[in-house]
Amino acid sequence: xxxxxxxxxxxxxxxxxxxxxxxxxxxxxxxxxxxxxxxxxxxxxxxxxxxxxxxxxxxxxxxxxxxxxxxxxxxxxxxxxxxxxxxxxxxxxxxxxxxxx
Numbered sequence: 001x002x003x004x005x006x007x008x009x010x011x012x013x014x015x016x017x018x019x020x021x022x023x024x025x026x027x028x029x030x031x032x033x034x035x036x037x038x039x040x041x042x043x044x045x046x047x048x049x050x051x052x053x054x055x056x057x058x059x060x061x062x063x064x065x066x067x068x069x070x071x072x073x074x075x076x077x078x079x080x081x082x083x084x085x086x087x088x089x090x091x092x093x094x095x096x097x098x099x100x101x
Contacts, residue, residue, distance in 0.1 A: 012058045019051040 026047060027040035035043075 012055075012062060015058065016051065016055050019047075019054065023047040023051055 023044055027044040030040040030043060031037065
């Protein structure tokens with residue numbers, strides 16, 4: 001297999017392909033039904049602009065999701081890192097099982 005992509009990238013590419021296809025088909029259909037050439041051209045440019053902005057937003061979203069996934073996998077270090085599941089700071093600590101009274 002050559003060039004296997006993650007599923008999110010495949011779906012984004014597929015969405016962008018369909019959007020580009022609609023940028024071509026919609027003006028042709030509009031011309032077929034009698035819309036002026038200027039109107040069909042304006043529609044094509046509008047659809048192309050929306051497609052470009054959506055593509056940029058999808059790519060940013062993919063990068064953000066990849067960054068978040070990478071941060072979740074990386075071990076956390078620093079000021080707020082807790083060493084164990086029940087680790088707590090502050091509060092009252094009693095010795096062993098002695099009753100507090």
